[in-house]
Amino acid sequence: MPQRSLQDAREFLKDTVRLHIDFAQTDQNKGIAPPPLEKPFDPDKKRIPLVKPRAWQSIKPVTLLAALNHRRSRRRFKTTALTLEELSFLLWATQGLKRRFGNEAAFRTVPSAGARHALETYLCLLRVEGLQPGLYRYLPLEHELLLEYTDNEIALKLVAAVLGQQFVAASAAVFIWAALPYRMEWRYGLAAHKVIALDTGHVCQNLYLACEAIDAGTCAIAAYNQQAIDTLLGINGQDEFTIYLAPVGKV
Ligand SMILES: Cc1cc2nc3c(=O)[nH]c(=O)nc-3n(C[C@H](O)[C@H](O)[C@H](O)COP(=O)(O)O)c2cc1C
Numbered sequence: 001m002p003q004r005s006l007q008d009a010r011e012f013l014k015d016t017v018r019l020h021i022d023f024a025q026t027d028q029n030k031g032i033a034p035p036p037l038e039k040p041f042d043p044d045k046k047r048i049p050l051v052k053p054r055a056w057q058s059i060k061p062v063t064l065l066a067a068l069n070h071r072r073s074r075r076r077f078k079t080t081a082l083t084l085e086e087l088s089f090l091l092w093a094t095q096g097l098k099r100r101f102g103n104e105a106a107f108r109t110v111p112s113a114g115a116r117h118a119l120e121t122y123l124c125l126l127r128v129e130g131l132q133p134g135l136y137r138y139l140p141l142e143h144e145l146l147l148e149y150t151d152n153e154i155a156l157k158l159v160a161a162v163l164g165q166q167f168v169a170a171s172a173a174v175f176i177w178a179a180l181p182y183r184m185e186w187r188y189g190l191a192a193h194k195v196i197a198l199d200t201g202h203v204c205q206n207l208y209l210a211c212e213a214i215d216a217g218t219c220a221i222a223a224y225n226q227q228a229i230d231t232l233l234g235i236n237g238q239d240e241f242t243i244y245l246a247p248v249g250k251v
Contacts, residue, residue: 017191027186035183037106038141039120039240046147047139048131050088053096059089059213067212074217075167077249081127082172086214090248091138093210094175094203095121100141108140110202113195118183119203120240122148122233124174126155127249135233148234161228162221162245171247175207175218178235179243200244207246217251220244 011017023029082090092109095117099107105115112118121138123145125131134150151157155169162168177200184192204220211218222244229245230237 012194015191015194017194021189021191023189026189032186034104034186035180037100037103037117038139039137039180041137041139041146047142048084048136048145048147050091050143050145051085052088052143053092056085056089058083058085062213064209067209070212071208072217073208073219074211074249074251075219077167077170077172077217077247077251079127079170080172080250081129082214082216082248082250083129084131086216087123087125087128087173088143089214090173090175090207090210090216091121091140092143093206095119095138095140096143097140106140110199110206112199112202113184114187116184116187117199118180118192118196119200119243120178120180122176122178124154124158124176124232125172126169126174127172154232157232158229160225161232162224165221165223167219168221168245168247171249172216173249174245174247175204176229176233176242177203177244178230178233178240180240182239196243204244204246207248211248215250216248218246218248220246 096109097106107115108117123136125136126133132150133152133154135148137146137148139146158174159166159169168174179196181192181196184196207218229242
């Protein structure tokens with residue numbers, strides 16, 4: 001990777017990039033069709049229906065005040081498994097769809113710059129009732145899980161990929177958010193990348209707060225081995241790469 005100065009790195013946080021962008025040249029303004037709202041999947045892969053919001057039985061009401069007050073990063077988890085309903089709730093709270101505008105855009109439970117939603121959610125499931133340990137992906141349009149592969153050793157591989165942060169292996173489900181930058185670049189070009197990072201923060205914060213409704217906890221993780229996680233997810237590290245993780249467990 002080329003040497004970057006602190007000054008260069010700080011530019012990422014600013015919006016000065018906008019002054020140098022010719023928005024007439026973005027793919028959107030050139031009339032190129034938008035990329036899909038959801039990464040396409042192999043229809044032969046197993047899909048698991050999730051519990052829909054109106055069917056939830058076990059998600060208890062929690063006041064916003066209580067959730068904000070009680071939230072903290074949790075690194076100790078009980079061995080209790082998550083139920084499929086609890087996992088369904090956490091997925092809806094972090095990336096669930098509320099309204100869809102054809103194949104162009106969708107509103108979700110989190111905000112996103114230009115409603116582009118340039119993330120996919122992978123899940124390393126370790127202890128979820130009825131599901132084998134392995135790698136899954138959330139399909140927000142279908143509100144289903146896609147089974148990528150089962151692997152009884154995945155917890156050990158994940159710990160190595162998060163630089164030995166052992167508490168990850170004690171969680172029930174690890175949320176791993178991958179960025180697909182073109183979904184945002186299509187509209188914003190070089191101004192896409194900072195807002196993808198901002199979007200991801202909103203998603204993780206919703207996870208922290210949603211955990212409060214199911215006696216669970218989480219801890220944001222931004223320190224990891226990029227190549228190792230991307231390899232675990234089976235993504236190419238260029239058009240799609242890991243940006244953030246959060247292990248969830250009962251507390
Ligand atoms: C962007 C970001 C990255 C973080 N990365 C890690 C991490 O890699 N490992 C970890 O144990 N905690 C990580 N944390 C959790 C912070 O250490 C934690 O939020 C902080 O100590 C404040 O504690 P609180 O969340 O309980 O208020 C991260 C938090 C954020 C917001």
